[in-house]
Amino acid sequence: MPELPEMETYKYLLSKELLGRKITEVEVEREKSLNISAVEFSNYVRNHTVTSISRRAKHLLFHLDSGDTLLLHLMLGGWMFYGTEEDKPDRTSQVILSFGERNLYFIGLRLGYLHLLNEKELHTRLASLGPEPLAPGMDEHQFIHVLKSKRGVLKPALVDQKLIAGIGNCYSDEFCFQAGILPFRTIGDLSMEEMNRLYNGMQYIFRDAMRLGGYMESPLFTGDTLTGGYNDHCRVYDRGGEPCLQCGQSIVQDELSSRKVFYCTNCQS
DNA sequence: AGGGCAACCCGGACGC
DNA sequence: TGCGTCCGGGTTGCCC
Numbered sequence: 001m002p003e004l005p006e007m008e009t010y011k012y013l014l015s016k017e018l019l020g021r022k023i024t025e026v027e028v029e030r031e032k033s034l035n036i037s038a039v040e041f042s043n044y045v046r047n048h049t050v051t052s053i054s055r056r057a058k059h060l061l062f063h064l065d066s067g068d069t070l071l072l073h074l075m076l077g078g079w080m081f082y083g084t085e086e087d088k089p090d091r092t093s094q095v096i097l098s099f100g101e102r103n104l105y106f107i108g109l110r111l112g113y114l115h116l117l118n119e120k121e122l123h124t125r126l127a128s129l130g131p132e133p134l135a136p137g138m139d140e141h142q143f144i145h146v147l148k149s150k151r152g153v154l155k156p157a158l159v160d161q162k163l164i165a166g167i168g169n170c171y172s173d174e175f176c177f178q179a180g181i182l183p184f185r186t187i188g189d190l191s192m193e194e195m196n197r198l199y200n201g202m203q204y205i206f207r208d209a210m211r212l213g214g215y216m217e218s219p220l221f222t223g224d225t226l227t228g229g230y231n232d233h234c235r236v237y238d239r240g241g242e243p244c245l246q247c248g249q250s251i252v253q254d255e256l257s258s259r260k261v262f263y264c265t266n267c268q269s
Numbered sequence: 270a271g272g273g274c275a276a277c278c279c280g281g282a283c284g285c
Numbered sequence: 286t287g288c289g290t291c292c293g294g295g296t297t298g299c300c301c
Contacts (some may be wrong), residue, residue: 001294001295009271025282031280032278058295073295073296074293074295075278075294075295075296076278076291076293076295077280077294089280091280092280092281107282108279108281109278110277110278110279110280110293110294111277111278111279111294111295111296113293114279149273150270151270152270152271152272153271153272156272159295161295161296168294168295168296169280169295189288206283257273257296258273258274259294259295260294
């Protein structure tokens, strides 16, 4: 669900709102979303200031002036809303952080979580993640090097967070479509030219999706026109049975290592 | 090493 | 309207 471009959009918009602001109140509706008790969590977080917000893979990191970090993973279907009590969408939230009048609502955290970690714990938690797909060092040579370090089927490799971190079910299909490669191809069978196309597809799709605000369905706040701008731009994901926007042939919905997968057999080979 | 799979979790969509 | 049922899906860990 929320993947790199969606979290990057959250980071961009929330940074503008929250940097230097103090968390005035904490409300925990669902203790399981935390790694410590609700009382401890509140005591450690309340009256601390958000000094910066960063992203690592599909995680969002709220750095506090205490030196601790709130590590957020939205997993499936998690999302956020920032606004007043009246603006709040009619959904149950698991955690609410108040910044004076306005609140940051964490909604739809099922397997998702908001964990309070010190520097060491944070480092340990993120240690197994692979490199960022958009890091400066991730040029085509590095990408191909990383990809070829794994054998097996392409799509499972693309969504493997230990290999490259931040790609999920939707964008892996979009990269493959952009590159004209079927997602169930084997990595070892890909030519250099195809791997280059995959790299360029990843760069293009991710940058385009970030520019347009990702595919989250709900706005982050009232009047937010950025979030979700990419909703109608997916060309294969969740378009099973619909015509391919490039050739008109029906998009195939299939299953690959117990994941949904979408592709066009005419445009991809 | 890679593939397969169960477990985790529960709001909300859907059916009757 | 109201209640019961079941789905979704990233991640981890285990087994083969």
